[in-house]
Amino acid sequence: MKLNSYINIPLPTLKRFPVYLALLKECGEQGEEWISASYIAGRLNLKSIQVRKDLSCTGVVGKPKKGFLISEAIDAISFYLGEGNLSDVLLVGVGNLGKALLADKRLTRHGFKIVAAFDVDKDVIGTKIAGHMVYPMEKLPDLIKRMGIKIAILTVPEKEAQPIADKLVDAGVQGIWNFSSLFLDVDCSVTVINEDLGARLALLAGRVTHGAGCDDASASKLGSLSFSK
Amino acid sequence: MKLNSYINIPLPTLKRFPVYLALLKECGEQGEEWISASYIAGRLNLKSIQVRKDLSCTGVVGKPKKGFLISEAIDAISFYLGEGNLSDVLLVGVGNLGKALLADKRLTRHGFKIVAAFDVDKDVIGTKIAGHMVYPMEKLPDLIKRMGIKIAILTVPEKEAQPIADKLVDAGVQGIWNFSSLFLDVDCSVTVINEDLGARLALLAGRVTHGAGCDDASASKLGSLSFSK
DNA sequence: TAGATTGTTAATCGATTAACAATC
């Protein structure tokens, strides 16, 4: 299978990849072997031409009348999403949200494994949360280096977000999933996804208040992972 | 202040609004009165022309040499994000994630109030989580109607997501913040934001694996709320 | 005044969509 350069894939397309992947896996688990662009489009409230265009970015080729081989499409998209490669992540900040993520099976299903959790609170250090050992912050840099961790989940109080982010980056982390509503100031080579939950809810409220409308189809595009169907 | 129609605001602009709002509030709390587009751009890793263009959508007008009055800009953006209007929301599914959201002060800071939580588990029903009473599912439709709730947070197991979504919509809910990784099949007049956490992490991993690069500035655009700075 | 910053108009860029030939 010919693979295109990651950098050539349009960002909107890339954002739809995880959604395609979830659907492909769902259908695969139900025993389906083939899937057509129009089926995907129907399920996700997109247009089939867009699905075909997106899939073509991965280099996967379909068969007229049949569609795409689900297993091939999963492999192709997974490649671009880095699943299976960078599966080891760590989590800093074992508060409510941190605990919820440690227990969340969906991260596992996407091929990720939280290998360690960190906190400053002596009461949680040394305990296991959903099977994950909680370590003191002092061990953070060493563990990152030893295990070559590239991705960290940051679920700490706002004040601590920036200094901890600095430590993470110093130790070699290249991607941060930031749940604080602060804007982290990190080297531009580090990828940050800000998961500002308050902001997400505000966006939803805005759409509801002002009635985004039904048939303009834009409602289905709300949020990077959002489809109304 | 002249206000534009919500529907005329480009979706990418709308997605940046919550991020602007957070920054504006941060600066406002620090006693600042004015803010310039170039300052905002610097903080958020955007270009000042884009910030000005975005702000102009709200109808707020700035002053040459000074910038924008922070209080005015906050009011303008808040209007489009529906803050203060639809502040009452409810939450269904008091699991780990549900508890984390119930305790999250950021939702409050954005002007939202979770007025009630629901679950099927008899052990949690009747208890208070972070000050929020947990009710049995039977009371759901009645409470939605009586209080005129328009927005619901859905943090239930995957299997229950669709049937509960149906109940919510039947009772009058117009916006659903869906934390399951299923695609909800609801009337297109209902706005759904899918917060598929596994998918988000996959996207981050993809960017890290394939090195999104430093100076192409696209890294800073990752995710609807994502800026590398 | 001079300089900084806004707001507008036009140009550029890129994603989506349409049209249609190719193919199973």
Add this chain to the structure above:
DNA sequence: TAGATTGTTAATCGATTAACAATC
């Protein structure tokens, strides 16, 4: 074969960016 579906090329659409006049 006929029909459905893919893949490609071109057209459209919309967002971003550039240029520059207006203004405090």
